[in-house]
Amino acid sequence: MNDNFNWRKYLVVFFITLGLFITAIYLSDYFGNKKIDQLKSIQDKISIDILSSETQFSLLSELSCKNVSGSVLSGELEELGRKLDWGQNNLGATDEVSYLKKYYSLLEIKDYLLMKKIFSSCGTKSAFILYFYTTKENCSKCENESLVLSSLRDKHPELRVYSFDYSIDLSAVKSLLQIYKIKDTELPALILNDNLLTGFHNIDDLETLIQKSLRVQVKK
């Protein structure tokens, strides 16, 4: 046997490498958890903002619309949504991420209801889109619709888009699906000011519909 050859070294290096792997996994887990904590704190902040707006609205009631702060900026909710999607893809669909996603959907519904109430009582023009997509199966139309919506949101900051994962196990979202009679075969689905639109809609179609809805609101 060759003098320079010893199995022990091969084994020792194997264990060192294994140790490095475990350390890397631990580090990745550590930073992953930090990110989840970060998401939690963003959600808590948004939750407090919504609750505060709700309370403010109840306190002041119809007295003064000016004093009600604009609730949560839709940008903040959108940012949170993006981070959650990234977390789902990169941190793995852990229980915590899916729990946070449910919480996020709930916050969206609360924000939607509150904003609708504020806008209608103050008579401000508004456009709301509830957007339903699926992550369970390969839905290329959903991906395209998401692109259209985020571009639309950039162009019209007054537009409020709320996105919901069709397959999320949350009773509030299920109620929305029942109210608007949305089936999984019709995804992506959009509710634009209470009207159901199914399948892919391009940016021009949606812009026309939004303008139309705003004109109707003015007439009222």
Next chain:
Amino acid sequence: MFSISNIIFYVLVFVSVYVQVFFFVTFLENRKKIVTRNGKIKLTNYPSVTIAVPCWNEENTVEKTILSILDLNYPKDKLKIFIIDDGSTDNTWNIIQKFSNHPNIKILQKENGGKYAALNLALKQTETDFFGGLDADSVVHPESLVRIMSYFEKDGSIMAVAPSVVVNNPQNMIQNAQKAEYNMGVYLKKMLCFLGAINVTPGPMTIFKKKVFDDLGGYRYGHNTEDMEIAYRMQKNRYKIEHCNDAYVYTDTPGTFKKLYKQRLRWIYGFINNTIDYKNVLFRKEYGNFAVFTLPMSIVSIISVSYLFGRIVYNLGNFLYSKIILLYTLGWHFTFKTPHFDLFFLNEQSFVFLIVFIYFLVVFSILFGRKMTREKTFFSPNILYFFPVFGMIAPFWLLKAIYNTIIQRRPAWR
């Protein structure tokens, strides 16, 4: 999450980390044995050495090469030089004529038949106990031969001593990138030497005991990498190869991507095909670390680079596809948004840490190689060129060499 592609990826990352750790552990075990001599040394006796310079169209460099041999700090009566014109079609023959009357030099001419044939012609006429080649695009450090010979004096069981090959006067980004690579090569060769697992005895200035060729036969074609084939043959016969890290040989390197590509294609093709020829030694512990570490490690590195390249191309394709879809979906409404930096989106998956670790050890080996070659400064920007130049084009010559092996096409020398 655990797709087959991910499993392959993590296995390759594991093996790559393993290889780097293996080198680093070898370094820690032997670091005190790495001696870099600065001044002149003396031997108890100076055995006669033959140095053969095969040339094929080397009109620009051959004179410098010969002058550097004549300038070696070694007794002139113990040095025999053969210059073999291997059927050059340029002015090489006329240039080497200048040395025809030199008492130490013998000039030979033959029809073009490849470097191995030229070396064999010199071997046939060699009467000394030591023999070495020197490529005509390289120059030797005046102390290199005496330092190499000191290894033979110290240990009678050594059959060949390889030098440290360093890039001569790098001019552009490609040559600077190679300089960093050659520095790393010096470090890795020393580590392989400690493992008794050197797989190449470089064409420039490796000195052999003549007995190697008497026992094992002369040079072979070796898929245009005769310096690799002879090292494989020696390892198979358990002949000891050492590395003299302070014997410097300065070699000219390709200055364009095209030339570099051709050279590396030849090297990698040679590696793949010599390994196929010597596949019987693979993983057989009687052939030592050469069979269990060097060869498998080199095979894995070829697979890793090819696989990672495939993965990068796939991801790039996906990215471009998503942009095309975006353009298609949004039409003229499409605008480029400046992405804002958010630490949240920094990828901290476990492989990222491991790849950073691998890069860290690669940088360490380049820097330590610099130290071993007595570079004036600790750091040089050529390290920065190394990663993009080799990262971008190495996969192409690797894949082409694999392709050529499959369809049995031999690459040209240059």
